Amino acid sequence: MPVWFTKSRTITHHLNRKVGFMGIIHQNFWISSSSSMQPSSLSSIFIPGIDEDHSTPHIFPFNSSIISRFSLQRFKSTKAASQLAQLYSTDDDDHDNSQVLDFPGGKVTYISEMRFLSESNVKRIPCYRVLDDNGEIIIGSDYEQLSEEIAVKMYSNMVTLQMMDTIFYEAQRQGRISFYLTSTGEEAINIASAAALSADDIILPQYREPGILLWRGFTIQEFANQCFGNKDDYGKGRQMPIHYGSKKHNFVTISSPIATQLPQAVGIAYSLKMDKKDACVVTYTGDGGTSEGDFHAALNFAAVTEAPVVFICRNNGWAISTHISEQFRSDGIVVRGRAYGIRSIRVDGNDALAVYSAIHAARKMAISEQRPVLVEALSYRVGHHSTSDDSTKYRPVDEIDYWKVERNPVNRFRKWVERYGWWSEEEESELRGSIKKQLLQAIQVAEKTEKPPLKNLFSDVYDIPPPNLREQEKELRETINRHPQDYPSDIPQ
Ligand SMILES: Cc1ncc(C[n+]2csc(CCOP(=O)(O)OP(=O)(O)O)c2C)c(N)n1
Numbered sequence: 112m113p114v115w116f117t118k119s120r121t122i123t124h125h126l127n128r129k130v131g132f133m134g135i136i137h138q139n140f141w142i143s144s145s146s147s148m149q150p151s152s153l154s155s156i157f158i159p160g161i162d163e164d165h166s167t168p169h170i171f172p173f174n175s176s177i178i179s180r181f182s183l184q185r186f187k188s189t190k191a192a193s194q195l196a197q198l199y200s201t202d203d204d205d206h207d208n209s210q211v212l213d214f215p216g217g218k219v220t221y222i223s224e225m226r227f228l229s230e231s232n233v234k235r236i237p238c239y240r241v242l243d244d245n246g247e248i249i250i251g252s253d254y255e256q257l258s259e260e261i262a263v264k265m266y267s268n269m270v271t272l273q274m275m276d277t278i279f280y281e282a283q284r285q286g287r288i289s290f291y292l293t294s295t296g297e298e299a300i301n302i303a304s305a306a307a308l309s310a311d312d313i314i315l316p317q318y319r320e321p322g323i324l325l326w327r328g329f330t331i332q333e334f335a336n337q338c339f340g341n342k343d344d345y346g347k348g349r350q351m352p353i354h355y356g357s358k359k360h361n362f363v364t365i366s367s368p369i370a371t372q373l374p375q376a377v378g379i380a381y382s383l384k385m386d387k388k389d390a391c392v393v394t395y396t397g398d399g400g401t402s403e404g405d406f407h408a409a410l411n412f413a414a415v416t417e418a419p420v421v422f423i424c425r426n427n428g429w430a431i432s433t434h435i436s437e438q439f440r441s442d443g444i445v446v447r448g449r450a451y452g453i454r455s456i457r458v459d460g461n462d463a464l465a466v467y468s469a470i471h472a473a474r475k476m477a478i479s480e481q482r483p484v485l486v487e488a489l490s491y492r493v494g495h496h497s498t499s500d501d502s503t504k505y506r507p508v509d510e511i512d513y514w515k516v517e518r519n520p521v522n523r524f525r526k527w528v529e530r531y532g533w534w535s536e537e538e539e540s541e542l543r544g545s546i547k548k549q550l551l552q553a554i555q556v557a558e559k560t561e562k563p564p565l566k567n568l569f570s571d572v573y574d575i576p577p578p579n580l581r582e583q584e585k586e587l588r589e590t591i592n593r594h595p596q597d598y599p600s601d602i603p604q
Pocket residue numbers: 319367368369370396397398399400401403425427429430431492496
């Protein structure tokens with residue numbers, strides 16, 4: 112039993128509330144559930160078109176032409192309807208179906224028993240994983256094998272991400288940048304999901320996913336330029352640190368209001384569909400983001416438009432100080448997929464091989480079947496929410512340590528890579544030395560680089576700035592002239 116569990120009153124409290132998350136999972140449960148998952152086979156199944164069975168009489172008050180129009184629209188491209196039952200448990204079909212209502216969406220069986228749907232399944236949705244805690248492949252696992260090149264790049268990127276977080280976090284503590292936010296504990300979700308995608312896939316991130324940019328070749332210098340808000344920052348210094356964006360890397364700029372990216376992602380995915388592109392959109396959200404209306408609008412919108420979008424929810428247990436037990440009462444996020452008619456999977460977010468395999472399969476389904484897919488990755492936010500937070504004020508240190516040490520995704524993946532002889536202690540120290548040097552140099556360069564001019568604050572929104580904006584600019588310049596000591600002196604006019 113994990114140390115933090117026996118010690119933590121907070122966690123006992125959570126368990127009393129039947130949340131049942133955060134690592135209290137029996138080994139044999141994981142093994143049996145993972146071996147029953149077959150994501151790669153899902154994407155290769157032939158799925159027929161319209162449900163042909165119209166033999167049952169309609170018991171429906173509307174005009175039948177309306178019904179058939181509805182049904183046809185719904186089923187002509189919702190290809191999986193008739194085969195899904197064989198693949199997924201649907202908790203139905205145990206009753207007499209002689210009396211049915213042919214309703215848009217399919218036939219509904221009548222029953223005489225007054226039966227409310229339970230608020231939850233008896234068993235929680237299992238979590239797909241491939242690597243055990245010791246970095247060994249669980250026998251019978253269904254997964255995508257990685258080449259040495261990809262595996263080593265994945266591991267190196269995870270280490271780079273960790274080191275970037277450590278050094279940038281320190282730079283914030285030293286007052287050199289105004290804000291920072293780490294991905295500690297979620298390195299596998301970041302890097303393994305990025306590795307499973309193609310460079311053409313468009314990313315709409317939340318904010319704890321810089322690893323995708325790193326994977327796509329955004330340089331350490333580019334990260335530093337953004338955090339320091341210098342003239343080489345693509346956002347022209349107008350955003351807070353960590354709000355990266357890169358057109359070249361198909362990475363849509365991060366925006367502070369959470370979940371706004373989700374409906375936008377569906378719109379972009381729909382445009383890819385119309386253009387018949389061989390690519391999908393991948394959008395990320397935290398567990399907290401799923402409490403926003405935008406999450407629900409996006410899922411529904413994606414389902415009905417059959418947009419090729421993969422939603423990745425990083426369920427890391429916390430939304431700043433709000434624990435998931437105070438965020439929702441459903442079995443996490445994965446169950447929301449079915450509610451909206453979206454195929455979904457729960458995956459161990461700290462298992463890089465499972466994340467890679469699940470996202471690889473999800474991408475394939477999204478593109479070849481033109482459908483949305485929802486992936487819930489279970490993980491833990493090991494760092495504070497951001498540099499504006501002290502998480503020890505609301506969660507036990509034992510809990511943080513448990514995830515940092517026992518469930519560390521980078522260490523787990525390293526063990527697997529080492530087992531193939533693809534990585535050594537020597538390579539590790541070489542990599543760390545080189546990355547540290549690059550980071551320190553990038554910070555120095557970014558710090559010395561000129562800041563963007565003041566006029567940039569007012570440009571790029573309007574072709575011709577309206578009078579109120581011109582007035583604001585004038586006012587700002589007058590205020591700076593009156594109180595120069597209160598403004599940085601290194602901003603060109
Ligand atoms: C619309 C909106 N509401 C509230 C906030 C403040 N806020 C910033 S991050 C955050 C928590 C998000 O948690 P989660 O989605 O779980 O992501 P995590 O930080 O855990 O990665 C909140 C409430 C915000 N940025 N935008």
